[in-house]
Amino acid sequence: MSEPYQIIVGLEVHVQLLTRTKLFCGCTTVFGAPPNSQVCPVCLGMPGVLPVLNRKAFDLSLRAALALNCEIAGFTKWDRKNYYYPDLPKNFQTSQFDLPFSSEGWLEINAASDPRKEYLPKRIGIFRAHLEEDAGKNLHDESGRGGDTKVDLNRTGTPLLEIVSKPEISSGGEARSYVEEMRLLLREIGVSDCEMQEGSLRCDANVNVRIEQPDRSFAVTPIVEIKNLNSIGSIERAIEYEARRQYEQFGRDGIRLSPGNKTTAGWNDAKGITKVQRTKEESADYRYFPEPDLVPVVVEREAVAAIRESLGELPAQQRQRLQQSPYSLSAYDAGVLTAQGRRVVAYFEAAAGRAGDAKSACNWITNEVLGSLKQSERRFEDLPISADELGNLIVEVKKSGLPMNKAREVFNVMSNEGGTASATIARLGFVVVADVVQLRDIIRKAIAAQPQAAADFKAGKTKAADRIKGMVMKETKGMANAETVNKLLLEELSDAG
Ligand SMILES: [Zn+2]
Numbered sequence: 001m002s003e004p005y006q007i008i009v010g011l012e013v014h015v016q017l018l019t020r021t022k023l024f025c026g027c028t029t030v031f032g033a034p035p036n037s038q039v040c041p042v043c044l045g046m047p048g049v050l051p052v053l054n055r056k057a058f059d060l061s062l063r064a065a066l067a068l069n070c071e072i073a074g075f076t077k078w079d080r081k082n083y084y085y086p087d088l089p090k091n092f093q094t095s096q097f098d099l100p101f102s103s104e105g106w107l108e109i110n111a112a113s114d115p116r117k118e119y120l121p122k123r124i125g126i127f128r129a130h131l132e133e134d135a136g137k138n139l140h141d142e143s144g145r146g147g148d149t150k151v152d153l154n155r156t157g158t159p160l161l162e163i164v165s166k167p168e169i170s171s172g173g174e175a176r177s178y179v180e181e182m183r184l185l186l187r188e189i190g191v192s193d194c195e196m197q198e199g200s201l202r203c204d205a206n207v208n209v210r211i212e213q214p215d216r217s218f219a220v221t222p223i224v225e226i227k228n229l230n231s232i233g234s235i236e237r238a239i240e241y242e243a244r245r246q247y248e249q250f251g252r253d254g255i256r257l258s259p260g261n262k263t264t265a266g267w268n269d270a271k272g273i274t275k276v277q278r279t280k281e282e283s284a285d286y287r288y289f290p291e292p293d294l295v296p297v298v299v300e301r302e303a304v305a306a307i308r309e310s311l312g313e314l315p316a317q318q319r320q321r322l323q324q325s326p327y328s329l330s331a332y333d334a335g336v337l338t339a340q341g342r343r344v345v346a347y348f349e350a351a352a353g354r355a356g357d358a359k360s361a362c363n364w365i366t367n368e369v370l371g372s373l374k375q376s377e378r379r380f381e382d383l384p385i386s387a388d389e390l391g392n393l394i395v396e397v398k399k400s401g402l403p404m405n406k407a408r409e410v411f412n413v414m415s416n417e418g419g420t421a422s423a424t425i426a427r428l429g430f431v432v433v434a435d436v437v438q439l440r441d442i443i444r445k446a447i448a449a450q451p452q453a454a455a456d457f458k459a460g461k462t463k464a465a466d467r468i469k470g471m472v473m474k475e476t477k478g479m480a481n482a483e484t485v486n487k488l489l490l491e492e493l494s495d496a497g
Contacts, residue, residue, distance in 0.1 A: 005209040010167035015192040016200035023159040024051030035152035043157035045090030057159035070105030077296035087136035097288040100130035109177040119331035125166035134158040172236035221246040222261040238267040327358040354391025384418035393421035401481030446471040
């Protein structure tokens with residue numbers, strides 16, 4: 001690393017759980033509903049109401065924690081986190097303080113500096129995952145005319161899972177990789193849709209840097225918590241910017257990390273800068289105390305075992321398995337396929353089985369299938385080519401020696417109209433000239449038609465062969481196997497004369 005400092009990052013990820021209703025009442029949680037249409041006395045914090053825990057939310061949280069390799073507590077309770085803010089009508093948030101339901105897990109990420117080229121596994125520790133309710137949303141007048149601020153309480157009481165990583169992330173790129181892997185994992189196990197644009201995955205980054213001093217000791221700068229990062233790109237950019245800013249600031253003021261000097265900051269993505277907002281509250285400022293209206297939860301071992309059983313294969317396991325027999329994909333290819341989710345991996349496995357060639361199936365899926373879907377803005381389930389038919393296409397191409405550009409044409413027709421590989425090849429009239437005797441005959445005629453090119457070749461101008469080859473490809477309408485043509489042409493040119 002060329003930077004004169006090391007970046008230290010811990011991430012707090014909040015995900016909205018895929019429940020139909022809120023954490024402690026029966027209000028629905030549909031995104032985009034008219035303001036304050038999904039509220040009731042419980043989530044409005046009216047006096048005298050009693051919350052009731054949403055069992056589904058708790059089970060989804062257990063699912064996430066188990067998939068994140070966390071230890072599950074046998075006993076967990078709820079706490080009130082007290083603060084006043086207009087979007088929190090109860091004046092406290094129901095959360096978990098000293099006895100969260102899970103702790104001490106980890107998530108494996110790709111820590112390669114260029115994750116598009118290689119896969120370098122790194123485990124990031126997780127302190128804890130706990131369950132809490134979301135607050136509402138203040139809607140400020142942004143016209144600049146000084147209008148009212150309104151509040152929408154639809155989101156108040158929505159179940160949130162907060163996952164707190166250890167400060168083991170060492171760059172903006174690793175933070176990106178961590179959030180991408182978290183999103184993939186939580187989507188695959190049905191815990192959250194993790195739509196950052198809809199706010200169902202939000203991220204705060206705790207950032208500071210470690211700077212080596214002339215005496216070989218290390219100075220550590222005060223932690224800045226960058227709040228509400230709402231896109232993966234902004235997470236990476238904000239961390240890299242903030243680290244550099246802290247390094248430069250340390251050069252000016254020399255202030256080191258000490259208790260109580262943590263601050264929070266916002267990220268302005270348009271300007272590409274962080275802006276320090278306020279001194280961070282310590283947990284004592286929130287006067288946490290146990291929630292008297294909710295009973296603690298005793299987590300049964302059998303329930304945990306049943307949930308663990310139902311998780312299925314997780315992305316990290318899948319990535320490993322694809323690198324082993326019978327597929328033996330590279331770590332990079334296995335990573336690309338896994339990142340597409342279980343459905344695409346199942347499709348790959350079926351296509352590879354039919355084709356008898358995992359590498360080809362992987363290439364076809366990552367290049368043609370995903371490329372075609374992206375270009376036509378279609379979803380994977382709308383592709384009219386079954387995995388078996390893609391496998392058949394791979395077999396046909398290999399058997400006939402169909403040139404790749406023609407094979408792509410076949411694929412494009414199939415991806416628009418469906419149909420089988422063999423019927424599509426026949427319909428397009430793609431008949432490969434594979435017969436060696438026939439090809440040799442065409443090549444001899446081409447050599448005879450271009451004596452100058454043949455003479456040039458003999459004189460050492462090997463490029464001259466391309467002129468003859470061009471004629472052969474034209475004669476066969478591009479349907480000759482290029483490798484066979486090369487081989488035969490060289491034979492003929494050496495023999496001739
Ligand atoms: Zn409600």
